[in-house]
Amino acid sequence: MKVLYFAWLRSKTGVAEETLVPPPGVTTVAGLIDHLRARGGGYEDALKDLSCVRVAVNQEFAELDQKVRAGDEIALFPPVTGG
Amino acid sequence: MIKIQREDFDIGAELTALTEGRHGIGGLASFVGLVRDVIGTGAGTRTVGAMTLEHYPGMTEKMLAKIEAEARQRWALEACLIIHRFGRLEPGDRIVLVATASAHRQAALEACAFLIDWLKTKAPFWKLEETAAGAQWVAARASDDQAAARWVAE
Numbered sequence: 001m002k003v004l005y006f007a008w009l010r011s012k013t014g015v016a017e018e019t020l021v022p023p024p025g026v027t028t029v030a031g032l033i034d035h036l037r038a039r040g041g042g043y044e045d046a047l048k049d050l051s052c053v054r055v056a057v058n059q060e061f062a063e064l065d066q067k068v069r070a071g072d073e074i075a076l077f078p079p080v081t082g083g
Numbered sequence: 084m085i086k087i088q089r090e091d092f093d094i095g096a097e098l099t100a101l102t103e104g105r106h107g108i109g110g111l112a113s114f115v116g117l118v119r120d121v122i123g124t125g126a127g128t129r130t131v132g133a134m135t136l137e138h139y140p141g142m143t144e145k146m147l148a149k150i151e152a153e154a155r156q157r158w159a160l161e162a163c164l165i166i167h168r169f170g171r172l173e174p175g176d177r178i179v180l181v182a183t184a185s186a187h188r189q190a191a192l193e194a195c196a197f198l199i200d201w202l203k204t205k206a207p208f209w210k211l212e213e214t215a216a217g218a219q220w221v222a223a224r225a226s227d228d229q230a231a232a233r234w235v236a237e
Contacts, residue, residue: 004139011220056207061205082167082178082179082203082209083167083178083202083203083206
């Protein structure tokens with residue numbers, strides 16, 4: 001599974017992209033976020049308030065209850081500010 | 084047509100190319116977004132020296148293509164163009180061009196407004212401002228969500 005971080009989520013985690021194998025219990029976006037948050041430090045800080053975090057699974061906007069599986073590309077980022 | 088690029092664009096050349104040879108077009112609408120040097124109001128006012136636009140390559144193209152398809156479904160467009168830049172931009176620089184062409188003005192004007200409203204809330208771009216207080220990520224605005232929402236209610 002590939003996880004991407006953009007904007008201040010990248011600044012806080014210190015990582016733009018990582019490949020990881022989550023524990024077997026992780027089946028949803030929410031589960032993945034809990035797993036990442038449990039690492040503490042910048043991850044915990046970046047993911048402490050999910051009201052300002054948006055998620056995409058395989059480049060489509062997704063909700064926290066969406067299923068994730070091996071091979072997926074998950075992106076975590078703030079609400080968009082283009083245009 | 085969607086273009087995501089670091090380089091600037093020539094508005095005249097782009098609009099000319101978009102309508103060239105398409106004689107069913109009676110109206111061409113366009114919106115150009117520029118980098119401002121002062122942002123915010125009251126105590127929150129700050130001067131911006133530059134900003135860097137980051138995006139999510141892959142998803143950006145996909146979302147903009149979807150937004151364009153949605154506009155084409157709602158309005159009878161003869162032509163449609165979205166150019167969005169990324170990278171470091173300074174005040175006065177062009178950020179985005181949205182152009183829509185139709186047989187008549189109403190479809191072109193409405194589709195243009197729809198595209199820029201939807202783009203602001205759905206395309207994965209983020210702005211990092213450089214101010215005297217340091218670099219800071221621009222927060223999303225509720226007014227942008229409201230502007231996008233009016234197209235859902237209709």
